[in-house]
Amino acid sequence: MTLTAESFDFVATLVRRRSAIQLGVGKEYLVESRLSPLARSAGVADVDAYVHALRRDVTLHDQVVEALTTNETSWFRDLTPFTALRSTVLPELAAAGRTQVRVWSAACSSGQEAYSIAMTVADEFPQLTASITATDLSEQMLVQGRAGRYSQLEVNRGLPAIMLVKHFQRQGATFEISPALRRGVTFRSHNLLDAPPPGGPFDVIFLRNVLIYFDVATKREVLSRVRSVLAPGGTLFLGAAETTIGIDDSWQRIPSAGASVYRTHEKRAA
């Protein structure tokens, strides 16, 4: 590692200021690996030298923020929401005698989040059937999600090996998710600023790492639309760095190890 603690702090502060994304301790490898190509193309010796250049040249900042915040799609991203799903949310629904759970995976990208939820339900709550609506703006992402086909690099990211062999079938260079899981997920084109998609009311909504890109008024608007399709007692998952606090006080944070979990306050007089 050529990256000093001081350089790491500088980059972490820059990224936090510009994107609200936190690069905590332990993310040194990420900074090192994402900035190495930039350092090389700038012709400097290493990442540390590149960070020195950054301090003097603000025109380099955009590419650094971009390199460190590019949309990452991995299976079971952040882990903690899935732990909460498995240990609290789904057991409650099952205990209430439910046989179906309706889920909205908003800004679903290429579908890894939606299928991670589908696998969790299929593997651990056979009494429940998941009906998942996955939405994104990008038609290209939706096409991949619907096909359920992922490259070897994609299935390497965060997907437990046991699930890879259980739920996927290799087709040459790609891995295809099982038809049973594909049937449980409906992919739709949707803009979060428009009326919510059909398929609700939803027991669980995943809306992660999206609000960070909006201003406060837009965040409020999106949260209000989300609230309108959340079933009574339903659960909202936000990204780890996101909160409803100071934006929309109809939500309360539910204590949950590491995950950003919200429910609406108990209904007062309607």
Next chain:
Amino acid sequence: MSAATESAPIFEAEALMGIATDLFETMVDGEPGHLTLWWGEPPELEDSRFTWVDIQGQPATRVLLAASRETGEQLTRALLALPEGSAVGDEDFADAVGEVANVVGGNIKSMVPDGGALTLPSVAHAAPDAPGAIAIIDTYLSWRGAPLHVSLWALP
């Protein structure tokens, strides 16, 4: 090896390019964009080195890579994150280019039906003698402008 091409294409050049691209983007360059197909006349390789692995099976298949010593040294520096222009020893060289052949060969093995065991990589100054071998894929790639010869052979 003879360069006859009369064999069922058990493997497509496009899939081979995909494997090489993944490998270079993730472990060699750390970013996309530096590996492409070679356009135009097949280039002359200078001071060539060869590395190969065999996929045992029916038929046995050989993955053979060739590049100039200079390009192989660049590849070694990239994999080991060594500074530009630093000296590359023979052991590191053989280890690095051999590992490239190993990863490409292993990925191909995963995609062909009945892929058997994978041999450990060999590195040499000349291509291995294999009379009767049939070329399945024979193509040049360009890595940062330098030619890499990649070929796949059905062994007799």
Next chain:
Amino acid sequence: MKALVIDDSRVMRRIVTGILRGVGFDTVEAGDGKEALERLTEHPDVALCCIDWNMPVMTGFEFVVEARKRQEWRDITLMMVTTEGEQGQIVRALAAGAHEYVIKPFTPEIIVDKLELLGLVGARA
């Protein structure tokens, strides 16, 4: 925490070692399965093994089988890091006692995500 990186390629050992050190592991290395068994005896505090499959002398698969026979190594996490990508091979390795499986090529994020799944580094946040 200490990790044992088992691969006959020094290049690959250096890459894996670099990633592991970046997330706080101390590392030791072995060039084949037999050497790895010796390293484990010398370093009883190893918590994680990253294991290539195809190696001279003793393969990574044979190493997993041997390591799993030893009661005192029961708590060690075994992760294959190999170019063998057939689902049949993954099933074999898991059945023999490997906990996770990474197919080469990989990025640092791929290795770190797997370590998070295994509870060996802090969850992504």
